[in-house]
Amino acid sequence: MNPRKSSLVHPAMSTTKTTKTAKATVHLSFNALSPFERVRDQYRDHGIQFEQAIALSPTNPAFSHYAHPLVLMPTAGHTSLLMRFSSSVLHISASVIGLRQISLVALDAQGKVIARHAVHGKRSLHQHRDLTLPLPCLTLDAIGPNMHQVALMSDAPFVVNDILFTPSPDESSPDE
Numbered sequence: 001m002n003p004r005k006s007s008l009v010h011p012a013m014s015t016t017k018t019t020k021t022a023k024a025t026v027h028l029s030f031n032a033l034s035p036f037e038r039v040r041d042q043y044r045d046h047g048i049q050f051e052q053a054i055a056l057s058p059t060n061p062a063f064s065h066y067a068h069p070l071v072l073m074p075t076a077g078h079t080s081l082l083m084r085f086s087s088s089v090l091h092i093s094a095s096v097i098g099l100r101q102i103s104l105v106a107l108d109a110q111g112k113v114i115a116r117h118a119v120h121g122k123r124s125l126h127q128h129r130d131l132t133l134p135l136p137c138l139t140l141d142a143i144g145p146n147m148h149q150v151a152l153m154s155d156a157p158f159v160v161n162d163i164l165f166t167p168s169p170d171e172s173s174p175d176e
Contacts, residue, residue, distance in 0.1 A: 023167040025091075030055050030070045030162070039072060044086070047167060051082040056159070063097055063159055065134030071097075071159040080153035081160070088168040089147040094140045097121075098158030104140040107149040115142035121156070137161060 026046050033039065033055035041049050053072045058064040063071075074081045083092075088109070096102050098121045106115035119138040140152065145168060152160060 023169055025164055025166045028163045029068055030072055030160075031068055033070050035070065038075070047086045048163075048165065049084045049086075051084070052078040053081040058159060062099075062133060062135045063157075066097060066137035066161070068161050071161055073157070073159050074153075079155060080151045083150045083152075083163070085148050085150075085165070085167075088145070089150075089165050090145060090168045091143050091164075091166040092141070092147060092150055093164045094152060095137055095161035095163075096140055096152065096158055097135050097137050097161065098154050099135065099156035100154060102138070102140065102152060102154040102158050104142055105151045105153070106142045106144055106147040107151075108144075108146045109148045111149070114144045114147060117142055121158075 026048075028043055028046070028048070030039070033042065035055060035057045037055045039050045039053040039055055043049070050072070052075050054075045055070050056073050057070055072081060092104070092106065094104060096119065101118050101120050103116065103118040105113060108114050117140050119140055121135055121138070142150070152158070
């Protein structure tokens with residue numbers, strides 16, 4: 001690990017208290033990352049690590065209309081990106097843009113599926129006019145008491161604008 005990177009201010013992150021007993025909701029956007037940066041442990045201090053993710057600046061007009069300046073996308077050769085949480089998560093929400101169905105699958109600590117959700121882009125880019133029409137920005141949500149891993153996947157290109165998650169209140173870490 002690059003010690004210089006670990007001392008940097010964390011990229012585009014905010015928190016808000018949801019209730020007196022719940023922990024702060026973490027909102028991650030990726031605007032402070034560099035284009036083509038592999039995203040792994042940049043957000044580790046906020047309880048999340050990524051696998052198979054890269055930061056990109058969308059140039060395709062179909063993706064860039066609603067996208068933030070920098071988004072996450074699965075790395076080359078992968079159809080999913082993975083998130084692992086250091087403690088269980090009660091809620092996760094991902095803002096996504098894609099051509100076809102994008103699925104969210106949440107797993108507990110033992111790898112058992114505890115939540116599934118899918119949204120449908122329902123579009124192809126086979127005709128030239130389709131290349132310039134913006135794709136809609138959709139939201140994937142999951143609520144569960146013990147989510148430890150989440151996969152976002154699709155059989156077509158997709159990007160992740162931002163992610164919000166709320167750690168479970170029963171975890172043993174100090175509240176702010």
